[in-house]
Amino acid sequence: MAIDPTHRGIYSAMDMDIREGGEIEAFYAGHQEPIADPIDWINAPPLPQNVLLTSVDKIINWSRRSSVWPVTFGLACCAIEMMCTAASRFDLARFGMEIFRASPRQADLMIVAGTLTWKMAPWLRRIYDQMPEPKWVLAMGACGTSGGIFKGSYSVLPGFNKVVPIDVYVPGCPPRPEALIKAVTDIHDKIEKMHPTRKAGE
Ligand code: SF4
Structure with missing residues (x-):
């Protein structure tokens, strides 16, 4: 880069050194006394006030x-809204859900977003079977509830519940991201009502 002689003051290495040296000397002068060690923890409340029973x-x-x-189980147009829900504006990461897994073995929620054809249905069921328990399924969109605009078609399922159990249905064609987030919080409510330490029937 050519140095502009009229701006010599800006580009002068000597001037920069002098200014930087001045700043360092001022910092040095202001840091001659040791900073007190944090001792807040010594005055922490006694143990009973820090214990939470649950x-x-x-x-x-x-x-x-x-x-x-x-x-990840995006099948058609609804999947665009699902992706949007995971992106920065709606930010599924707020719910600890930012990691969409490409492997069913690392997932516990299946968001089926789109139109499910009979040709695809066995593979959806297979992915579901490969997910470990406990697991939940969210049917996104009118197609998931009833086949939507394809209801009555020879090739489209009239609802995902023909092949997998559905925990929450999200209405809409497509549902907005807010609707999907509401469905996710419904799943959270279901999880909170579970009794994982009890055997079935107890
Ligand atoms: S419900 Fe509507 S938006 Fe969603 S997959 Fe079906 S046709 Fe597309």
Whole structure:
């Protein structure tokens, strides 16, 4: 880069050194006394005030609902809204859900977003079967509820519940991201009502 002689003051290495040296000397002069060590922890409240009692069920449910990882299952137009929900504006990360998994073995929520054809249905069921328990399924859009605008078609399922159990249905064609977020919080409510330490029937 050519140096502009009329701006020599800006580009002069000597001037920059002098200014930087002045700043360092001022900093040095202002930091001659040691800073007191933080001792707040010594004055912390006694142990009973720091103990929180709860049940194992509540802790497990809290952990599960705070880290629901969805498996990616976008099938059609609804998937665009699902992706939008995960992006910065609606920010699913607020719910501990930013990690959409490409493997069913690392996921506990299936968001089925789109139109499900009979040709695709066996593979949806297979992915569902590969997810570990406990797991939840969210049917996104009118197609998931009833087949939507394709209801009666020879090739489209009239509702995802023909092949997998659905925990929450999200109406709309397509549903807005806010509707999907509401459905996610409904899933959280379901999780909080579970009793993971009890066997079925107890
Ligand atoms: S519900 Fe509407 S937006 Fe969603 S997949 Fe079906 S046709 Fe597309």
